[in-house]
Amino acid sequence: MVRVVGIDHLVIRVGDYERSKAFYGRLFEFLGFFVLGDYGDQIGWSNGKTRFWIGEADAEGKKHKHRLGNIGFHHYAFELRSRKDVDALEAFLKREGVTIVDPAAEYYDDYYAVFFLDPDGLKLEGMKWGEMTKKAARAK
Template identity: 70%
Template sequence: MPSRVVGIDHLVIRVSDFAKSKAFYGALFDFLGFKVLDEYTGMIGWTNGKTRYWISEAKSGARKFREGDVGFHHYAFQLRSRKDVDALGAFLEKKKAEIVDPPDEYYEDYYAVFFRDPDGLKLEGMRYGEMTEKKKRARQRKAKK
């Protein structure tokens, strides 16, 4: 029987300026409720008990990320609610992070904010299905009456 994936354990990205990225991600992950998992020379990881995200110092001379190249497109953090997406958007504004697309509905019942890290990697905070779930609960309450 083949192995079955039960989740994604962690993501590791390389960064051009470790100190700058550590400060950016440290503030972001503190806001999102993550704690430092471990830290080594030129590498640090955070976790919320389910998701692990690591940054690692790139080799000197490494070129910056360019959108459209083969590789990383974006990473999405699933949030609890649309209010959490709005709160993340306000946090990013306060931190003067580059917001690519502000909190809004981008697809049916898909509410998100898109932003960049110091190297230009695209990140997202999103909530999918909240309105559908509310409608379903309302129908269930109505059916019980």
């Protein structure tokens, strides 16, 4: 049986390449990513495990702005090391003036996250799950 062992990369199209390149460049530097490749019309970042690429949308694509609720991309979540990292990400986003749609909080049992938008309104998330459960298990 064929088995997926991970997600190699995500590629998104953006409305303003330079604006998004700057946004993601700052975000990914903060998150510990490095530039994997920059080909002028597309750029990708990696942390050695996850790869994320952007490229500019074509003229037809730019006519249809992203709207949460449409068919397609809903959000992309970055799993962080700790709840403290989620809080640090939220503080970074605030300093950068990024739109935070759901602030850092407990959204599900032992699931702590912050949700925010990229320049095109694509929803992104920084999250940590299971931290409190692991701490409780270690304390026993």
